[in-house]
Amino acid sequence: AAGVIQSPRHLIKEKRETATLKCYPISRHDTVYWYQQGPGQDPQFLISFYEKMQSDKGSIPDRFSAQQFSDYHSELNMSSLELGDSALYFCASSLGRGSEKLFFGSGTQLSVL
Amino acid sequence: SQQGEEDPQALSIQEGENATMNCSYKTSINNLQWYRQNSGRGLVHLILIRSNEREKHSGRLRVTLDTSKKSSSLLITASRAADTASYFCATVPIYNQGGKLIFGQGTELSVKP
Numbered sequence: 001a002a003g004v005i006q007s008p009r010h011l012i013k014e015k016r017e018t019a020t021l022k023c024y025p026i027s028r029h030d031t032v033y034w035y036q037q038g039p040g041q042d043p044q045f046l047i048s049f050y051e052k053m054q055s056d057k058g059s060i061p062d063r064f065s066a067q068q069f070s071d072y073h074s075e076l077n078m079s080s081l082e083l084g085d086s087a088l089y090f091c092a093s094s095l096g097r098g099s100e101k102l103f104f105g106s107g108t109q110l111s112v113l
Numbered sequence: 114s115q116q117g118e119e120d121p122q123a124l125s126i127q128e129g130e131n132a133t134m135n136c137s138y139k140t141s142i143n144n145l146q147w148y149r150q151n152s153g154r155g156l157v158h159l160i161l162i163r164s165n166e167r168e169k170h171s172g173r174l175r176v177t178l179d180t181s182k183k184s185s186s187l188l189i190t191a192s193r194a195a196d197t198a199s200y201f202c203a204t205v206p207i208y209n210q211g212g213k214l215i216f217g218q219g220t221e222l223s224v225k226p
Contacts, residue, residue, distance in 0.1 A: 004155075033214075035216075041218070042201060042216040042217055043156070043201070043214075043216045045213050056213050088153065090155065090156065092156075092214075100144060100205070101146075101161065102158070102214060103158070104148075104155045104156040106154055106155040
């Protein structure tokens with residue numbers, strides 16, 4: 001079975017540009033989580049969605065927004081990019097909001113120049 | 114780190130030796146999980162231990178949990194070069210119904226052939 005798919009795999013942007021990251025969860029998974037991992041850092045929780053509604057919010061900057069669509073895929077929109085936004089962005093999915101096990105995608109490596 | 118601290122931050126051992134990594138966390142938890150991450154890649158779930166469990170085994174992995182000390186350890190026995198990766202502990206706080214994981218800082222394990 002296919003795992004969590006993230007696109008693009010790599011993304012290079014200039015400062016002040018915008019970026020959109022996409023996440024396609026495992027089939028039938030209704031919950032999506034977004035994490036940001038800076039170089040040498042632990043993954044930091046950004047935001048999650050359950051059944052297309054925002055479920056929880058972490059340290060997500062106001063410049064970022066996200067949503068989950070009717071087919072359960074999710075997009076993370078990032079505007080006014082800063083150098084510090086350079087990081088690996090992970091998406092994870094689970095079946096149910098209280099599920100114990102999350103399945104992670106391979107991540108999108110964003111580089112802001 | 115949002116939640117836990119891990120030690121050591123880096124560990125270098127010879128193939129065949131055992132590797133022990135420790136993790137501490139701050140809040141009461143529902144469960145604690147260990148993940149593995151190869152360089153720049155996605156996070157792979159290794160093992161989960163619930164707050165009412167003290168020890169769990171899975172293949173060459175052994176996890177212990179001490180809720181009174183808010184700490185956990187991951188033991189990898191008979192290590193292999195392929196075990197080289199970063200290892201993170203992650204907790205699901207007891208107050209959190211959304212299922213999000215809070216990660217510790219990770220231990221970078223290097224197993225030399």
